Amino acid sequence: MILKNKNNNFLLTLSIVLILMGIVIFSFFSQKRAPVTPEKASTEIRQIQTQSQSDDVEAIEKDINDTDLSEIDREISAIEKELNASY
Numbered sequence: 408m409i410l411k412n413k414n415n416n417f418l419l420t421l422s423i424v425l426i427l428m429g430i431v432i433f434s435f436f437s438q439k440r441a442p443v444t445p446e447k448a449s450t451e452i453r454q455i456q457t458q459s460q461s462d463d464v465e466a467i468e469k470d471i472n473d474t475d476l477s478e479i480d481r482e483i484s485a486i487e488k489e490l491n492a493s494y
Contacts, residue, residue, distance in 0.1 A: 440493065458470040458474075
């Protein structure tokens, strides 16, 4: 009788543990992640894409001087915020 009771307790405990593990695994994999939407290309990006193809020093210097990086800190902060929000 004692042996039968121990087997029943073990099977009941094992069943509960397996059910709980199944619930945890299901909830982990069924979490919906927020879709990442690409932002519209800013004028700086469009400007970088339209820079000259020349490898002359003067052309490179002109491209560097024409590139506006004044708001890069704000953009990096926004990217970090978006990455942290996804986890």
